């Protein structure tokens with residue numbers, strides 16, 4: 591869902607996009623409807639001829655920016671398949687949340703409190719510049735923040751200032767106002783944003799839709 595939402599927006603903004611999947615041929619043949627849009631991947635893919643689907647080891651080759659939009663419990667394994675050497679020196683925007691659905695709804699966090707998925711990715715891929723962002727909102731709001739009226743926030747966490755700058759510039763191109771982009775500090779601050787997920791999920795159930803976001807109101 592996140593990949594299919596962000597990819598066309600990136601194309602619209604003039605970027606070249608390739609998407610990785612475990613088995614491109616199997617994925618291209620998926621006819622089950624997407625939970626959010628009702629459109630199958632097979633149909634969506636035909637409608638987006640400018641987006642190329644490739645295997646995981648191929649996805650980061652030659653990329654200026656890699657976006658991780660995989661299930662949190664599979665993220666480390668997926669990135670291993672993408673390849674340490676292919677990710678070395680690159681900026682990785684990590685949108686994944688460590689949600690464990692194995693015991694049903696609501697999911698639990700597979701890592702929390704003293705660690706986070708963002709930190710685990712950074713620790714396992716020390717030559718990659720990991721930036722955690724956009725994980726605290728619904729995919730459509732990530733790329734069109736104006737869908738939620740007024741000011742509301744997106745958080746950025748990471749150890750590498752230049753990588754955070756690249757991601758911040760991307761966020762601005764999506765429509766995020768600079769004042770609403772909050773740099774939380776190093777990658778350990780991803781603990782905080784990943785641990786927002788339980789309240790985010792509760793709000794989804796209570797409000798009955800996903801078109802909301804967090805807003806940090808500051809004293810003037």
Ligand SMILES: NC(=O)c1ccc[n+]([C@@H]2O[C@H](COP(=O)([O-])OP(=O)(O)OC[C@H]3O[C@@H](n4cnc5c(N)ncnc54)[C@H](OP(=O)(O)O)[C@@H]3O)[C@@H](O)[C@H]2O)c1
Nearest residue numbers: 591592611612659660661662664685686687725727728729
């Ligand atoms: N949906 C949202 O609005 C939203 C918002 C904020 C954050 N997030 C986070 O973003 C991530 C993606 O969410 P999504 O809703 O886009 O999920 P999704 O549609 O279920 O996509 C998950 C992706 O993870 C891969 N995957 C799942 N299990 C795997 C496994 N065992 N091994 C290897 N790859 C596996 C799948 O790859 P294949 O293509 O190979 O099947 C799929 O492309 C999640 O971590 C989620 O918490 C989502």
